[in-house]
Amino acid sequence: MRPLIELVESDDPAWPEVEAAVAAAPYPVEVLAADARQADAELLRLQVTSRSWLGAVVHRCGGLVIDHGWLRVLGSGNKQRRLASLGEINEGIGGGIVVAQDVLGGQFTWVAPAEATPTIRYFAPDTLRWEDCEIGYGQWLAAMLGGGVTGFYEEVRWSGWTDEVAACGLDQAIHTWPPLWTREGKDLSTVSRRPVPMSEMLAQISDG
Template sequence: MEQPAWFEISALVAAAPYRVTVLPADAQRAAACLAALDITTRSWLGAVVANSGGLVIDHGWLRVLGSGHDGLPDVAAEMVPGAGRLVVAFDVMGGQFAWSQAEPGVRPTVHYFGPEDLAWQDLELGYGDWLEAMLAGAMTQFYEGLRWPGWEAEVASVALDQGISAWPPPWTREGKDFSAVSRKPVRLAELVSVHQDAARQLGFL
């Protein structure tokens, strides 16, 4: 029997202003992921894990992690030991969303690490509120500065395990105009690593 949290999520998926693909879940993999995270399907994160391999939103721009799918890791695989941070989504530009506890006793919130500023930003939203916002249309404004004319077709052609690398990089002054930079698909894990390395070298992490 489906849990109330998944009914709410499903309703948001159906009403989303952009296309949302619910990747099929593997029951065994989902159960292992829930156990690793020690959560139940009553939570929104648990409902996503139990009922989907992940959510692919707006032509594949945002990939919300679930119990895993071909090309997309499960959310438990993205746990950062000792960091107090759980990566819950990636975007096609190599940005990351992580559920993080700023300090003990404080409610965890979703933080965003973006390729344009190479710093973790507290969105001050819990996981459920963040996911609801992303499904309800907030992505359009959130990513306004990272998009270019015709991005929809370009992003849709990129595989789930790939992202789009831009040169000059988004964190440079020359790389701010995404319609003028050179873009190519690369492995998403490699793209995320490049952004993290750049942040460390520049002293942002």
């Protein structure tokens, strides 16, 4: 395991690039404050340098709240806003690292196969299938900050979603009935919607 001093890149950190992308985003992006001690522990656990966008986000912020809270990019966590850290979300999980969750229970996972280029994969709550985004973490986050959230989720948004999503806690998801993956649940303007704990939503999706 590499020590923290080797992981905190002081000569060429990626955080200024992330900050620039946040500032240029076409929708609100909230940068949650990080606790320095927790951030160090998260980076040490992750074992990537802060030269990478993944390492920079984990070490320099508690998380990124994109587009009124629709997408929650995990960092070192923020207790005040009830956003878990990347380490907490991934405790006991294998096969990839969950790096972001959305308000409908979708999950973005960074997968680094032994003999292949790491890519971001998305578990879609409307199909219950994994989709390979075929891009790495930095390119994926740049796309999400650059406006990609709008197009990616265009088919699962409803009139007035902004207020509902903003009122949803960062440890919550919006539960729909009938479920998104059913034929009756495809139109989110007609289904029943309510906030539930994210853990409850993920359990329902895994059982679906």
